[in-house]
Amino acid sequence: VGGDARLALNTLDVAATITRGRSGGVIDLACVEEALQRRIIRYDRAGDRHYDVLSAFIKSMRGSDPDAALYWLHTMLEAGEDPRLIARRMVIFASEDVGIADPSALATAVDSFAALEFVGLPEAAYSLTHAALTLSLAAKSNSVKEAMIAAREAVTEGSGGEVPPHLRAGATAGDRELGFGVGYVYPHGDPRSVVSQQYLPDGLEDALFYHPKRVGDEAALAERLARIDEILGKPPRR
Structure with a gap:
């Protein structure tokens, strides 16, 4: 009886x-x-198996193995996993593990989520598969994650840096008398669209939170950043 009840519940869930x-x-x-025609897959959405399969899916995409990523993706879908959880994880992955190495990856992941909301399963499996393949094959960089952590630590461990006077709004005459907004140089007035001026608070002028990886699209951006750093007078990045 217990087995029949479990089968009935599994069937209802599917x-x-x-x-x-x-x-x-x-x-x-x-x-x-x-x-009833679907094979019952060993998958406990409330237990370790749930987390193990989701972990295998993420690590397969991170490891650039599209076949493994698709296997674990469809293991979850066939077992009745919430597809929105899968789509959300791919949106996170696009920034955490692909990042600026392929900026279009985030749009693909977000589009897969939108497609899921728009058409639902089973048709949205096309979009989820599309996104999983794109993320698996994309160049990988975790520089977004590392930069986020570094910037957050600088904010939380510091005493609260003051905005440099020339970057303040200077909206009123009184503000301008205090020097707020005075001395700001408009970058578009320079043919390079970059000018040398202080943007970070005092004491953090030379802080470097972002360190680009020389992979994918980020390699070209790293070269551009090196030229920008030279104009801004920043120290070399690693």
């Missing part, structure tokens, strides 16, 4: 996944029949 996003969202006889 049927609910099939109907999610479909017009009306009603579990009808056709959905139940389709759910």
